[in-house]
Amino acid sequence: MLPPSSVAPAGTTHLFARFAAGVTAWSGSTAAFCLALGTVLAWAATGPLFNYSETWQLVINTSTTIVTFLMVFLIQRAQNKDSLVLHLKLNELLAAHRGASNRLINAQDFSEEEINMLHKYFCLLAEKARKDHDLGRTHSVEEAEENHQQKRRRHRRHRGGLPTPPTA
Structure with missing residues (x-):
């Protein structure tokens, strides 16, 4: 499986790759969870201040939808990279092992x-x-x-x- 070609300049692709890897790693951290929990608690605490209005509810709904939408793509990108790397490592083991069947190389395809x-x-x-x-x-x-x-x-x-x- 060949990686998809990119129309972005190599520097831009590398910069985005580093950004995506950093965000993906950070989003799985305790700090990210605490920030998300704190945001929800702050939003809930402001409910009485805004009389639990539709606008107050719309803020959290819109925010979480946008974050979720963007995170899906970043996480999928990281998953694709991890999957490809795993396939490459397994292919190397199959190719290097004398008794292994080469018919399984690139089985993901x-x-x-x-x-x-x-x-x-x-x-x-x-x-x-x-x-x-x-x-x-x-x-x-x-x-x-x-x-x-x-x-x-x-x-x-x-x-x-x-x-x-x-x-x-």
């Missing part, structure tokens, strides 16, 4: 149908590992299927009175 197919694939792998009573033994469905078939053959031989061959 798969269609919903492809994702569901992969989900079923890994459910099958988990089921085979559960039956083997060793969740870490295999790393692919193919190997799990081969191990499962070997166990079934050994089990059939054992039940049929044939000696079980030694395992490596």
